[in-house]
Amino acid sequence: MPVYPMPPLPSADKRWKIVNGTMRRHGFARHALIETLHTVQTSFGYLDDESIRFVAKSLRVPLSQAYGVVTFYHYFSLKPPGEHTCTVCTGTACYIKGADRLVAYAERHLQIKEGDTTPDGKISLMTARCVGACGRAPVAIFDGELMGDTTAAKLQEQFERWTV
Ligand code: FES
Structure with a gap:
């Protein structure tokens, strides 16, 4: 420190x-x-x-x-993304447990690419390199709330909660 x-x-x-x-x-x-x-x-x-x-x-x-x-750098954005943010960890531990499949699922379900926001401005899909919870891989963060053992079904559930 x-x-x-x-x-x-x-x-x-x-x-x-x-x-x-x-x-x-x-x-x-x-x-x-x-x-x-x-x-x-x-x-x-x-x-x-x-x-x-x-x-x-x-x-x-x-x-x-x-x-x-x-x-x-154009990479950085000063504009807020969608109303909600889903960040899928793609660090090594999460990758081994299928994070790439989760990202692919989210991209298909939301019909956007990682880094983008749905056209209605509801959900942004992000990825991060290791969020420090490898023991709970694969990990996703929904508006700051960490979820361990993430599955496509759990992603879907959360997306549906956000879009009703
Ligand atoms: S690699 Fe995902 S939490 Fe560490």
Whole structure:
């Protein structure tokens, strides 16, 4: 852990733990900026002012630098994704347990590609590299709530709950 005071996580949303995990893996070094912003993007589907400030403060980089990175790379989005977000973990442990089939199922069911949002703006489908719950693989996160032992049936159930 760094010796300087860390900002509190912006909320209890479990995705912040994933973001924090990325920074921790890099010893909270400044060079982790892009990868950490990338983790925010894959976990939440976009970056807002709060998340950019949190990352900049945690890594002690000037806010202008963090904004510079976000606006320079087209990969990053400042727009909110769909009303709901489903993130399927495609890290090694989850991959071994069939995460690729889950992504393919979700893409078919929602008729969108990973990284996209349904045309009605309801659901965004994201993937993440290891969300730190390998023992429960394959893992999916629905609006910040982690689900272990995910199956296509469980995905379908959740999608249906979101679209009624
Ligand atoms: S690989 Fe999916 S939680 Fe670690």
